[in-house]
Amino acid sequence: MRVINVIVKILTLSGAFLKGFWEQLLCKIMGAPVENKKIFQWNEMAGHIEHEPFPTAAKSFWFCFLSGFMVFLAGVILALPGVVALYLGSTGVMKFFGLACIGNAAMMFTNIFPSIEDALMMWEKFKTMKTGAKIVLAPAAAIMYVGAYAETWGITFLTNHAIFALMFFI
DSSP states (O other): OHHHHHHHHHHTHHHHHHHHHHHHHHHHHHTOOEEEOOSSOSSTTTTSOEEOOOSSHHHHHHHHHHHHHHHHHHHHHHHHHHHHHHHHOOSHHHHHHHHHHHHHHHHHHHTOSOOHHHHHHHHHHHTTSOHHHHHHHHHHHHHHHHHHHHHHTTHHHHHHHHHHHHHTTO
16 A cells, blocks of 8 residues: 555655645644654655644644645646647647646646545544534545545546546547
């Protein structure tokens, strides 16, 4: 599991680095002490920041959600001009620009989920939340929890690249 995760993080270095950057910034904003400031490590924490647990369920949830959402937005911002460039311009430079943008967007989309440690911490604290908040946030928390395991096993890498490969056949 660790080898697959590190290989995927190396292949998607820009997305892993951006994810680590947002995690470190959110730790600073939310007041969680960071244990190891290295964004890229050669273990299961590649592309993630080691930090102390958040004191509340809300902070834990928003940390996991916002760090992934910001990387998702970066992927969308990169994918839109890439898709336009590929479908409107079929010349050499435009095609290269489109492929570069879409490839970078795929790297971002591969790294939108939290680490397994953060997902487990969020899920445990999520169970203690009040009923009203639990009902509203349950779908997002469940997706982040399952996505953390999918990202660790490289499933997000395979699915994202398969989707972008299918774009060229449609």
